[in-house]
Amino acid sequence: MSINNYARLLRGEILTQWTLLDSEAVDKSQGDPSRIVDLLSARYGFSQQRASRELDRVQQELSEKLKRAA
Numbered sequence: 001m002s003i004n005n006y007a008r009l010l011r012g013e014i015l016t017q018w019t020l021l022d023s024e025a026v027d028k029s030q031g032d033p034s035r036i037v038d039l040l041s042a043r044y045g046f047s048q049q050r051a052s053r054e055l056d057r058v059q060q061e062l063s064e065k066l067k068r069a070a
Contacts, residue, residue, distance in 0.1 A: 006066075007031050013062050014055075020044060 040051035
């Protein structure tokens with residue numbers, strides 16, 4: 001799978017998981033995990049550490065879905 005396809009799928013997972021994030025904000029992050037963590041902190045009031053753990057969890061779940069689908 002290409003990086004662009006993975007990024008597109010991850011974007012969809014992020015928007016599904018965290019409905020307070022809008023597509024414009026996620027797109028502006030350009031897939032940068034630290035910027036997504038900042039968004040989660042700002043919109044949900046998560047600490048940086050919790051936001052990072054939550055993003056890691058979503059990335060891991062996506063990886064597992066892709067492995068099962070392969």
